[in-house]
Amino acid sequence: MATATPTLPSAGPVAGSRSFISKLREGDEIARLVTFLFAASVVLITVLLVYELWINSALPRHKFGLHFFVTEVWDPVMDQFGALPFIYGTVVTSAVALCLAVPLGIGAAIFLAELAPPRVSDTLEFFIDLLAAVPSVIYGVLGVFIVVPLMRQVIYPALNKPFGFLPIFKGPSYGVGFLTAGIVLAIMLIPYIISVSREVLLSVPRDQREAALALGATRWESTWKVVVPFAKTGIMGSVFLALARALGETMAVTMVIGNTPQIAASLFAPGYSIAAVIANEFTEATGELYTQSLIALGLVLFLLTFVLNGLARLLIIVTTQKGSKVRA
Amino acid sequence: MKRTALLLAVVLFGCSLAVLAQSGLLINGAGATFPYPIYSKWFDVYHQKNSSINFNYQSLGSGAGIRQIIEGTVDFGATDGPMNDEQLKAFQDKRGTQILHFPTVLGADVPTYNIPGVSASLNFTPEALAGIFLGKITKWNDPAITGPNKGVNLPANDIIVVHRSDGSGTTYIWTDYLSKVSEEWKNKVGKGTSVNWPVGLGAKGNELVSGMVKGTPNSIGYVELIYAAQNNIPYGTVKNSEGSFVKADLASVSAAAAGASKDMPADFRVSITNAPGKTAYPISSFTWLLVPEKIQDAKKRDALKGFVKWMLTEGQGYAEALSYAKLPKEVIARELKVVDSIQ
Numbered sequence: 001m002a003t004a005t006p007t008l009p010s011a012g013p014v015a016g017s018r019s020f021i022s023k024l025r026e027g028d029e030i031a032r033l034v035t036f037l038f039a040a041s042v043v044l045i046t047v048l049l050v051y052e053l054w055i056n057s058a059l060p061r062h063k064f065g066l067h068f069f070v071t072e073v074w075d076p077v078m079d080q081f082g083a084l085p086f087i088y089g090t091v092v093t094s095a096v097a098l099c100l101a102v103p104l105g106i107g108a109a110i111f112l113a114e115l116a117p118p119r120v121s122d123t124l125e126f127f128i129d130l131l132a133a134v135p136s137v138i139y140g141v142l143g144v145f146i147v148v149p150l151m152r153q154v155i156y157p158a159l160n161k162p163f164g165f166l167p168i169f170k171g172p173s174y175g176v177g178f179l180t181a182g183i184v185l186a187i188m189l190i191p192y193i194i195s196v197s198r199e200v201l202l203s204v205p206r207d208q209r210e211a212a213l214a215l216g217a218t219r220w221e222s223t224w225k226v227v228v229p230f231a232k233t234g235i236m237g238s239v240f241l242a243l244a245r246a247l248g249e250t251m252a253v254t255m256v257i258g259n260t261p262q263i264a265a266s267l268f269a270p271g272y273s274i275a276a277v278i279a280n281e282f283t284e285a286t287g288e289l290y291t292q293s294l295i296a297l298g299l300v301l302f303l304l305t306f307v308l309n310g311l312a313r314l315l316i317i318v319t320t321q322k323g324s325k326v327r328a
Numbered sequence: 329m330k331r332t333a334l335l336l337a338v339v340l341f342g343c344s345l346a347v348l349a350q351s352g353l354l355i356n357g358a359g360a361t362f363p364y365p366i367y368s369k370w371f372d373v374y375h376q377k378n379s380s381i382n383f384n385y386q387s388l389g390s391g392a393g394i395r396q397i398i399e400g401t402v403d404f405g406a407t408d409g410p411m412n413d414e415q416l417k418a419f420q421d422k423r424g425t426q427i428l429h430f431p432t433v434l435g436a437d438v439p440t441y442n443i444p445g446v447s448a449s450l451n452f453t454p455e456a457l458a459g460i461f462l463g464k465i466t467k468w469n470d471p472a473i474t475g476p477n478k479g480v481n482l483p484a485n486d487i488i489v490v491h492r493s494d495g496s497g498t499t500y501i502w503t504d505y506l507s508k509v510s511e512e513w514k515n516k517v518g519k520g521t522s523v524n525w526p527v528g529l530g531a532k533g534n535e536l537v538s539g540m541v542k543g544t545p546n547s548i549g550y551v552e553l554i555y556a557a558q559n560n561i562p563y564g565t566v567k568n569s570e571g572s573f574v575k576a577d578l579a580s581v582s583a584a585a586a587g588a589s590k591d592m593p594a595d596f597r598v599s600i601t602n603a604p605g606k607t608a609y610p611i612s613s614f615t616w617l618l619v620p621e622k623i624q625d626a627k628k629r630d631a632l633k634g635f636v637k638w639m640l641t642e643g644q645g646y647a648e649a650l651s652y653a654k655l656p657k658e659v660i661a662r663e664l665k666v667v668d669s670i671q
Contacts, residue, residue, distance in 0.1 A: 073524065074524060075523070075524035076495075076520050076521075076522045076523065076524070077517065077518035077519065077520045077523050077524065078518065078524070080524075144536065144539060144540075144543075148543065149543060152544075172486075174488060174529055174544060175543070175544060176529060176540070254493065254532055255531075255532060255536060258529045258530060259493030259529065259530025259531065259532070260525070260528070260529060260530055270529050270530075272530075276493075279494075280493045280494040280495065280522075280530075280532060281494065281495045281522050282495075283388055283389030283391060283392050283494075283495060284389045284390055284391040284392075284494070284495025284496060284497075284521040284522065285391050285495060285521075285522075286390075286391045286394055286395070286412075286415065286521065287414070291391075291395075
């Protein structure tokens with residue numbers, strides 16, 4: 001919104017010289033107003049959301065203060081509430097999901113955009129869009145019936161035997177847990193990353209590729225060293241979208257994470273996420289402090305998304321600067 | 329243009345139909361999900377008998393039902409656990425009248441388990457159940473479990489506990505029972521629709537609890553009796569307060585209510601877990617309708633009174649077909665007296 005207003009006068013001296021009435025008649029002003037309202041509504045909804053969450057979480061804020069963020073206990077009977085295990089679970093599952101989904105998704109997007117014949121690419125794109133539209137509860141069911149047994153019988157023995165000395169692969173596996181939730185999330189994120197990244201890669205101008213090829217680059221060199229860096233910002237955008245979905249995913253996560261509010265180093269251990277606990281407990285929550293603590297968790301999730309998005313953006317700025325230095 | 333007009337006409341017609349269907353008296357309710365199948369059956373049958381009375385019931389959960397009746401956004405509420413004193417006071421303060429609890433039908437929780445190589449129905453003592461869910465009994469061949477299961481070859485495997493992750497009346501009944509039979513559970517965990525579980529994995533809903541038990545060797549969980557009965561899920565017996573091992577079914581659950589009815593408080597806010605009676609199943613509970621004692625709107629008052637009376641008499645006949653245990657006669661007789669006190 002703030003960036004939209006100052007760009008308008010730069011539309012040219014012609015725009016400035018016309019009278020307001022004539023602009024209105026020609027539709028420019030109407031279009032500007034209408035689109036401005038649409039853009040403003042996004043800000044309005046965000047502000048309203050934060051306001052509502054803030055107002056309705058006053059009790060735990062006064063009672064627990066900042067301890068809410070570092071307390072590990074979640075006990076509705078004794079009215080003791082802390083967000084730490086849920087924050088931990090949300091961050092860990094999202095991190096695992098991104099670690100798996102980003103290389104897979106971007107790799108597939110590169111193949112579809114640069115290397116596959118157009119007909120194959122378009123057909124696959126159809127399936128990818130189909131996957132992106134599958135409701136998360138379906139992925140959850142898939143997780144329960146396929147990933148959970150697979151985890152217990154195949155993945156766990158394969159990782160625990162050789163790498164069991166590492167804290168992240170220690171301990172028993174129940175099938176459900178951080179890693180299972182991360183894998184199911186990754187499956188959900190891949191279509192998003194592929195779909196958006198493919199579009200971005202396809203929109204890289206042809207002459208970029210041709211120039212690289214003319215300089216004697218192989219096809220892979222032109223793809224990896226020219227096209228992908230050109231599309232970097234857009235690809236990062238797809239990763240943000242994926243991250244946002246991972247942080248907020250509720251149904252699929254709650255079905256496979258084990259729903260145990262604890263902090264455990266092992267990825268095989270059961271955990272809990274913020275979105276999952278809100279969905280699980282809100283309807284049956286009785287008592288003001290309990291209900292408001294759940295709303296406070298919503299605010300925490302909002303903050304977490306904000307912070308992680310900021311960090312990711314920072315990462316982009318840092319890495320793109322490095323890239324330009326190399327080129328220079 | 330013509331097409332738009334036609335479309336508009338169709339939409340308007342549809343709206344007016346919807347309005348027509350809503351004419352007459354609309355009574356709004358919200359609350360427990362567990363009795364939703366029987367409630368919707370009752371509302372449907374009662375509407376067919378009294379076409380001017382419509383019910384709109386939102387099965388949002390017991391907590392939501394209590395919140396909404398306190399806020400006054402619904403005409404009646406429904407809950408699987410009675411309102412506590414704090415909530416009663418909140419209702420009194422906000423609405424200026426008392427809330428009445430009406431038991432409607434009964435439900436029960438059953439222990440379900442999956443032990444490879446064990447197909448026999450297991451007997452559970454209260455000590456064994458409390459020990460397992462406290463995390464103190466960790467192996468299936470613990471003497472507390474093998475004791476009442478002579479002849480069953482129980483393995484030395486670790487027990488994996490599965491509980492509900494969503495707030496639920498089923499959890500309320502289960503933890504209410506454990507609080508009664510184990511002093512340690514009462515002090516360490518307590519009862520509620522969600523609790524701070526000492527051990528175990530959480531799964532959402534009866535479906536996923538039973539799904540996880542089925543899929544996880546050496547696990548034990550608890551599910552609602554109706555869910556177990558309708559899905560042929562095997563479950564164990566539980567030792568009641570008089571020392572006999574009872575399998576949960578409609579008769580043994582009704583027997584628990586009959587056993588508890590002798591010292592039932594006037595407001596029906598009573599837990600019937602671990603009830604007396606030789607044939608009583610110990611992990612049983614009422615589910616309640618919440619109706620204000622004073623209702624301003626005379627039409628709504630008469631309609632609600634009429635419905636509750638019908639539900640207590642004729643309506644009970646529909647319960648068993650849907651696997652709900654009926655109220656015992658003693659309780660019905662006492663409830664009918666309370667219905668008349670609604671003003």
